[in-house]
Amino acid sequence: MESGIQKSNKEYFEMLVKQNMKQAYFTALGFVGSHDAALDLSQEAFIRAYKNFSKFDKKRKFFTWYYKILKNLCLNFIRDKTHKRENHFLEFDNETLRSDNLSEKIENSELISIMEQAIEGLDGDEREIIILREFEGHSYKEISEILNIPIGTVMSKLFYARKKLGEKLRSKV
Amino acid sequence: MINEKFVVLMEKYLSNEISNEEKKEFEEMLSSDSNLKAEFEEQKKIKEVLNKMKLKNPSREVWDSYWMGIYNRIERGIAWVVISIGALIFFGYASYEIVNAFIKDTQAPPLAKIGIAMLVFGGLILLFSIIREKIFTSKRDKYKEIQR
Known part of the structure; x- marks a missing residue:
């Protein structure tokens, strides 16, 4: 028995996460410049997307919809001056x-x-x-x-x- | 001021998406205006530097455990909601029983009974007000994703 998340929804959402996770992580990394924060924010954005999944128009690209959630989280993170900036995000x-x-x-x-x-x-x-x-x-x-x-x-x-x-x-x- | 046509043609040129006709037009623009030529050279240089760089790739384990990280967080979130509801029901029931027993107690002073009744009533108003505000905010606030 699946616990917590319903199976069909879970499998579909898992597929979307796996398809978009790299793009999500790197976008967040470009915004916040820190590995830990990028990982946390991109995952948090997926969680928020899951909670609001009923609002997602499946005819549209998932990343386009998800991006708005991620961007808001990243901009809030940047605005919060208490976060320590890492500054090593390029190679x-x-x-x-x-x-x-x-x-x-x-x-x-x-x-x-x-x-x-x-x-x-x-x-x-x-x-x-x-x-x-x-x-x-x-x-x-x-x-x-x-x-x-x-x-x-x-x-x-x-x-x-x-x-x-x-x-x-x-x-x- | 840089004109829009120049910007569009330059972007197409830099990304190799330019047609022969557009390329000719663009090159004519560059040869007739030294400012545009300088702008183009600068943009090209920055693009070349950026092309040599990429965002740091994390270790493979990050990708392997990425979905499980999200799944665990969603599951734990659901667990906390269930725990909170359970605690609310349990403590609500316990409080009801305690207050009920206290009010029915003939030995308890009437002033204390009035006090506890007001405490419960005030608590309920406060709870109702908070719940109503939360529901109202989540339905009407367009900017709820933005931290103020």
Whole structure:
């Protein structure tokens, strides 16, 4: 006998969680910059989604609906100044890591740290669009659906977010 | 001020989603305006740096235990709700029996009986008020997800 959660609902929801957990975790990580907080917030958002599952229109993409819950939780977390920020949420991809040159490695780790600080310095909206496009690799159309804005606005927001990121990077170098 | 057409074409260019015609138009824009060219070079550079980076991947165990973490939290949440309801029923019944026995006790002073009756009545009003507020807030508050 299944305890707590009904079986059919549980199996369907489990499938949705497993399909979306990586995307959920990485989105939260981009917002809050800490592994523990990203894990906790992305799981909490799934729990809230489960509690409100009757409101979910099954014709729509689950992540688009779930994203709103996750975003609210992440923004509340960021607003709460009592949380200790970790600031280690980026790494180089495998190609870049292959370098054997020590000074290059040091330069790379400095660049990571500068980029993390620059991203943390962006507003929630700017950070959001950078995460979705540059780190999560969503298409413009997907971002437009998730944020419920036209594709042209997605492109323009991305342009200004990158521009601000450039300014932040310049001020830190 | 950067025009929208430039931004759209640049995004398409940077993501290799540009058609030959659009590419030609974009390159003409760049060659005719040095500011646009500088903007493009900067955006390209930032994008190149970002492309070399990714969000840190957690250990495999995180993914293996991810669903169970959620399942356990939901199950424990349900358990706490059941425990709370059970405790409420039990303590409610016990309080009723205690108050009933006290009021029926002929030896107890009348003033104490009035006091305990008012205590119970006040408690019930308070409980009703809290429940009503919770129901009202959950139904009407559009911004309940936002922490104030």
